[in-house]
Amino acid sequence: METGDDAGPAVVETGDDDAGPAVPKTGDAGRAASLDPARAGVGRTWIRNPLAILAAEGLDARGGVVVEGDRITEVLGAGEQPAAPCETVLDAAEHVVLPGLINTHHHFYQTLTRAWTPVVSAELFPWLVNLYPVWAQLTPRDLELATTAAMAELLLSGCTTAADHHYLFPGGLEDAIDIQVDAARRLGMRAVLTRGSMTLGTDDGGLPPQDVVQDLDTIFADSRRLVELYHERGPGAQVQIALAPCSPFSVTREAMRDSAVLAEELDVRLHTHLAETLDEEQFCLDRFGLRTVDYLESVGWLSSRAWLAHGIHFDDGEIARLGAAGVGIAHCPTSNMRLASGTCRAVELEDAGAAVGLGVDGSASNDGSNLILEARQALYLQRLRYGADVPPERALRWATAGSARALGRDDLGEIAVGRQADLALFRLDDLRFSGSHDLLAALLLCGADRADRVMVAGRWRVVGGQVEGLDLPALVADHSAAARGLLSRAGV
Ligand SMILES: [Zn+2]
Numbered sequence: 001m002e003t004g005d006d007a008g009p010a011v012v013e014t015g016d017d018d019a020g021p022a023v024p025k026t027g028d029a030g031r032a033a034s035l036d037p038a039r040a041g042v043g044r045t046w047i048r049n050p051l052a053i054l055a056a057e058g059l060d061a062r063g064g065v066v067v068e069g070d071r072i073t074e075v076l077g078a079g080e081q082p083a084a085p086c087e088t089v090l091d092a093a094e095h096v097v098l099p100g101l102i103n104t105h106h107h108f109y110q111t112l113t114r115a116w117t118p119v120v121s122a123e124l125f126p127w128l129v130n131l132y133p134v135w136a137q138l139t140p141r142d143l144e145l146a147t148t149a150a151m152a153e154l155l156l157s158g159c160t161t162a163a164d165h166h167y168l169f170p171g172g173l174e175d176a177i178d179i180q181v182d183a184a185r186r187l188g189m190r191a192v193l194t195r196g197s198m199t200l201g202t203d204d205g206g207l208p209p210q211d212v213v214q215d216l217d218t219i220f221a222d223s224r225r226l227v228e229l230y231h232e233r234g235p236g237a238q239v240q241i242a243l244a245p246c247s248p249f250s251v252t253r254e255a256m257r258d259s260a261v262l263a264e265e266l267d268v269r270l271h272t273h274l275a276e277t278l279d280e281e282q283f284c285l286d287r288f289g290l291r292t293v294d295y296l297e298s299v300g301w302l303s304s305r306a307w308l309a310h311g312i313h314f315d316d317g318e319i320a321r322l323g324a325a326g327v328g329i330a331h332c333p334t335s336n337m338r339l340a341s342g343t344c345r346a347v348e349l350e351d352a353g354a355a356v357g358l359g360v361d362g363s364a365s366n367d368g369s370n371l372i373l374e375a376r377q378a379l380y381l382q383r384l385r386y387g388a389d390v391p392p393e394r395a396l397r398w399a400t401a402g403s404a405r406a407l408g409r410d411d412l413g414e415i416a417v418g419r420q421a422d423l424a425l426f427r428l429d430d431l432r433f434s435g436s437h438d439l440l441a442a443l444l445l446c447g448a449d450r451a452d453r454v455m456v457a458g459r460w461r462v463v464g465g466q467v468e469g470l471d472l473p474a475l476v477a478d479h480s481a482a483a484r485g486l487l488s489r490a491g492v
Pocket of ligand 1: 105106107165273309361362
C-alpha cells in the first residue's frame with residue numbers, strides 16, 4: 001500500500017505476505033504522525049531483497065533494509081524479515097543499492113561555463129585567468145540556476161550530499177550562499193556549502209583580478225552570519241556551512257590563518273584547494289618559502305577539520321603527515337586529467353590515514369557533475385598508478401564512506417543501522433549491463449551513469465530516473481539561456 005505521494009507506482013507492492021499487515025496495529029502509526037512534517041507519511045519502508053547491495057563492511061544485507069523516518073533502522077540478512085510491519089515494501093529485485101553518493105568538491109556556478117572554447121585545452125593557471133572575468137559577471141539568477149542544475153545532475157547520478165566551494169561575490173551577489181541554501185532545500189538534497197574567499201588580487205601578486213577579491217572583515221562577517229543562520233549540527237543535518245579560502249595563490253597567509261581560528265571558534269570545517277599543480281607548488285616556494293604542506297601547517301590547517309581539493313603533488317613525508325593528521329582529500333580524477341594536473345596518490349593517502357573522498361570538481365574542468373561516473377574515473381586513474389588490483393568496491397567506498405569522513409559526517413556514507421536513509425538504487429536492465437556477472441563491479445565497469453531511485457533522509461527525491469517536482473526541460477532552457485547571457489555580458 002502506498003502511504004506517501006512519493007512512494008512511486010510499479011514497484012510498491014500491496015498486502016505482501018512477507019510484510020505483515022499493511023496498516024500496522026502497533027504504535028507505529030502514531031509514531032509516524034509525530035514525525036517532523038517534512039518526513040510525515042514516510043512510515044516504515046522495506047527495500048526488499050536487492051539484486052546486490054553495498055552495505056557496511058561485514059554486514060549481510062541481502063534481505064534489504066528497513067527505513068523509518070530519516071534513518072535505516074534494520075539491515076536484513078538473506079531470508080530475514082523485518083522485526084515489525086512495514087507500510088511500504090519496495091521490491092528491489094532489479095536494483096543494485098548503494099549508500100547515497102557524496103560529492104566533496106564542486107563549483108556549481110561553473111555549469112554556466114562548460115566546454116568554453118578558449119579554455120577547452122588549457123592548464124589550470126591560464127584556464128583561471130581566462131575565466132575569472134567571465135565569472136565576475138555572475139548574477140543571483142545565474143547562481144540559482146547553476147546551483148539547481150548542478151545539484152539535479154548530481155542527484156540523478158545517485159548523489160545525496162554535495163559540497164560546493166563558492167568564492168565569487170561580485171557586486172549584487174553578496175547573498176550567494178543564501179541563494180544556494182534555498183536551492184538545496186527546494187531539491188531536498190544535503191549540502192555542505194562553503195563560504196569561499198579570495199583576498200589576494202593581481203595588485204598584490206595573486207592570480208585573480210582585483211575586482212573579485214574581498215577584504216577579510218567582509219568575509220568573516222558574512223561567514224559568521226551564514227554559520228549562525230544556516231549551519232545545522234548533529235545527525236541528519238541537511239545544510240552545513242564551512243569556511244573555504246580559495247587557494248594559496250588567491251588568498252593571503254593572514255586569510256588562511258584567521259579562517260582556521262574562526263573555524264575552530266565556530267566549530268565548522270575548513271576547505272581549500274591544495275597541491276593541484278606544480279605551478280602552485282612553485283608559487284608557494286616563491287611567495288612563502290615553503291612547500292604546500294609546510295605552508296598548510298604554518299597556518300594551522302594540518303588537522304582533521306580540513307579537507308583539501310585535489311592533493312596531487314605530495315612527497316612521501318607529506319603523505320605521512322597528512323595521514324597522521326587525518327586530513328580529508330577530495331580526489332577529483334576527471335578534472336585532474338582534463339587540466340593535465342597530475343594523479344592524486346589516493347591509495348597511499350588513505351593507507352596513511354587520510355580521509356579520501358571523491359569530487360567531480362567544478363563544471364568548467366570536468367565538465368559534468370556525474371558522481372557514479374567519477375567513481376569509475378577514480379578506479380581507472382588509480383589503477384594506472386597502482387595496478388589492476390585496486391578493486392571497484394574501494395572506489396565505491398571513496399564515493400560514500402570516504403567522502404562522508406572527509407566532510408566530518410559519521411551519520412552518512414554507509415548502509416548500517418542508525419545511519420541516515422540516503423540511498424541510491426541503480427537498475428541494470430540497460431544494454432550496457434547485459435551479460436555482466438559481478439553486479440556491484442558492473443556499475444563502474446559497464447559505466448552506470450544514472451540512478452533509477454534516490455532517497456535522501458528517507459524521502460524519494462529521484463523516482464524512475466526523474467527528479468521529483470523538477471521541470472527539467474524548463475531548467476535546461478533557462479540555464480542554457482543564462483550561460484549565453486553570462487558570456488555576452490562579459491563581452492566574450
Ligand atoms: Zn575546485
